[in-house]
Amino acid sequence: ERAWEDGLLLLTMNTGGDKALEAASLDTMLSYKVAGVVYAAMYHRRLDVPDALAGTPSVVLNSQDRAGRLPSVAPDEVKGGCAATRRLLDAGHRRIGLINIETLESELPAAVGRYEGYMISLEEAGLEVDPDLVRFGRGGEDDGYRYALELMTAPQPPTAIFCANDRTAWGAYQAVSDLGLSIPGDVSIVGFDNQSTLAPHLRPGLTTLELPFVAMGRRAVELILQGAEPDGRVELMECPLVERNSVTHPKEIP
DSSP states (O other), X not given: OHHHHTTOOOOOOOOTTOHHHHHHHHHHHXXXXXXXXXEEOSSOOEEOOOGGGTTSOEEEESSEETTSOSOEEEEOHHHHHHHHHHHHHHTTOOSEEEEESSOGGGOOHHHHHHHHHHHHHHHHTTOOOOGGGEEEOOSSHHHHHHHHHHHHTSSSOOSEEEESSHHHHXXXXXXXXXXXXXXXXXXXXXXXXXXXXXXXXXXXXXXXXXXXXXXXXXXXXXXXXXXXXSOOOXXXXXXXXXXXXXXXXXXSOO
């Protein structure tokens, strides 16, 4: 949309991570003397940008250039983690669990940033992070189910869980149901991603943070149109909170 507003057509190539296909795609694009290249990734990570992009206005989208040369546009994972946790704090929760999507050692920006946001919001509320309330999964439904089951059957279960993606939240929903408990009556849940095929269709609808794909895409093209100087800037974009019905106040506030 943003490209067409300036009379430009967008040529899209999906390489699926195949380096040979990626190289061939870039050769083709550059042979057409394109105005610029948006080098996008499926998920937020630090990646190695092909040398072929040197000399062509280029922007890394939904990730960051590991070498720190090209400008990058990515989600603000830390602020998103803060917002998710703060939503639960504002509802009166003080025992808030976290099921993350990777280990901190993985250095995956989403996992590290969302955990950092969780910590920041708890500390701002005068609370300490309780390791007993934190689990590190792989971002799938199975881990959401497994770890929500562990958390909710512990001697002191959380009254709310921040699931660091919607697939994890989906698994958590199933665990809560199998335990004969209800959402949000017995436990409130917040997700992350706002997956259109998932979050609105859970029952109750999942309160979650939205990855700002449209806003990021528009900004990436704007940078191309401005010349996309290889200054290594990283622009982090806010992840809006999408309210549905999976959060309420805890049954008992300590």
